[in-house]
């Protein structure tokens with residue numbers, strides 16, 4: 001069965017990216033991964049962590065799981081201790097300290113490291129607590145005399161917790177000598193403002209990787225191998241999914257688990273299962289006038305300048321396209337040629353409005 005979830009053996013290629021990022025992480029270079037949702041940022045981070053496990057322990061924090069500054073700090077502390085096999089450190093420390101210490105002895109962790117976490121938990125002020133938590137991977141790595149890989153997933157979400165959090169992160173981690181970082185984010189504009197713009201607080205801190213769809217050649221081999229599909233079917237799957245990792249995996253999964261389903265039937269099921277998600281994307285687009293209209297036109301590969309001639313001015317279309325690109329809804333493939341970043345949304349809209 002094909003797994004739709006964190007990849008292990010089912011990971012498709014990304015070899016070039018993996019090798020480049022891996023060797024530079026080992027050399028101490030931090031990275032930022034930027035791509036729309038479901039392009040495989042998290043999968044790539046987890047794959048890197050797996051492939052680097054003999055070189056450096058890794059700590060993974062998903063900012064999406066944090067609802068406030070304190071919970072972000074707690075996630076970081078838990079992630080540091082789970083690296084040593086001690087899970088749910090914060091909750092266990094809050095509940096029963098003595099049991100925690102017993103399990104720590106079993107794990108043969110030095111008392112020092114535990115003290116660091118417990119000390120941090122005593123901090124009442126949330127901002128200072130987070131400051132201590134951000135320092136914890138570095139302090140622990142120093143005590144272990146190892147380099148740690150620290151991964152912050154969906155980092156653009158931190159500004160929702162507090163606008164100054166990026167600044168706090170940068171002011172602390174710029175002095176970290178034992179940690180190397182990967183930040184990932186789906187909010188392309190926000191990530192660029194933080195990491196790429198010369199005014200961004202992380203300017204020049206990390207090298208950037210913009211993830212695109214998977215390589216067509218690798219996808220075709222994968223489809224052939226998994227599905228025992230003929231050439232025509234392989235081409236059709238590539239045409240539908242554009243080698244978008246999530247949709248490719250999901251379509252194959254549907255096809256494999258429903259043996260009798262034709263490819264078109266599997267596509268219908270995929271569209272049905274994703275309908276709610278796709279409608280939600282469209283719902284956000286409808287907040288501003290003509291935006292949804294431009295997206296619908298692009299989804300069928302048509303030209304908005306031609307179809308909206310006489311309806312709105314060229315400058316307005318330019319602005320809408322710039323906004324959509326800024327928000328990560330469309331990508332410019334060539335001069336004046338835009339395409340939706342979500343290929344299933346394109347297919348869904350095109351079928352809905354041009355049946």
Ligand SMILES: Nc1ncnc2c1ncn2[C@@H]1O[C@H](COP(=O)(O)OP(=O)(O)O)[C@@H](O)[C@H]1O
Pocket residue numbers: 003004005006007010011012013014035036037038039040041042043044245246247249
């Ligand atoms: N390189 C890959 N090989 C195979 N499947 C992948 C790959 N990258 C992503 N996927 C699939 O796509 C899904 C979405 O990827 P994910 O890493 O969660 O994207 P993101 O973090 O960018 O939102 C994963 O659950 C996995 O099934």
Ligand SMILES: [Mg+2]
Pocket residue numbers: 038041042043153
């Ligand atoms: Mg992710």
